[in-house]
Amino acid sequence: xxxxxxxxSSELQELYLENKETLSDILFLExxxxxxxxxxxxxxxxxxxxxxxxxxxxxxxxLLELQNRRDKLKTLLTNQQLSIESMLxxxxxKIGLSLIDQNTIISAEIKALLNSDKLVKKExxxxxxxxxxxxxxxxxxxx
Numbered sequence: 849x850x851x852x853x854x855x856x857s858s859e860l861q862e863l864y865l866e867n868k869e870t871l872s873d874i875l876f877l878e879x880x881x882x883x884x885x886x887x888x889x890x891x892x893x894x895x896x897x898x899x900x901x902x903x904x905x906x907x908x909x910x911l912l913e914l915q916n917r918r919d920k921l922k923t924l925l926t927n928q929q930l931s932i933e934s935m936l937x938x939x940x941x942k943i944g945l946s947l948i949d950q951n952t953i954i955s956a957e958i959k960a961l962l963n964s965d966k967l968v969k970k971e972x973x974x975x976x977x978x979x980x981x982x983x984x985x986x987x988x989x990x991x
Contacts, residue, residue, distance in 0.1 A: 903975050910968040917961050924954055 928950060935947075 900975060903971065907968060907972050907975060910964070910971070914961065914965055914968060917957070917964070921954070921957055921961060924950075924957075928954065 928947075931947065
């Protein structure tokens with residue numbers, strides 16, 4: 849083996865050892881990452897989920913219910929608007945009590961929907977406020 853080959857062999861061995869050490873560091877970081885993920889899941893995430901799960905579920909289902917109610921109300925209003933338009937175009941049509949009753953029902957539903965929406969927003973804000981306060985507490989501008 850000549851000096852060039854010996855030099856190359858020595859450099860390859862050094863490179864091999866460096867790669868082995870780097871791989872060892874990466875494997876350590878991988879193990880450490882698993883540890884921190886478990887710590888996060890068990891110490892932070894699980895208690896938050898258990899503690900707030902019912903509130904989160906309530907707010908989520910309430911938001912979906914409000915969306916459904918808004919959609920139904922939108923359909924009712926559109927149908928009523930079409931009905932009123934046809935009455936306006938046809939002077940011979942008479943306004944019946946059913947139209948007034950329907951309008952009363954729609955008005956009551958709008959009022960109930962707005963009240964429900966206000967309550968759900970209040971619940972959502974109460975749920976999110978502590979999380980936002982914790983995040984903002986660590987912000988550099990707040991120190």
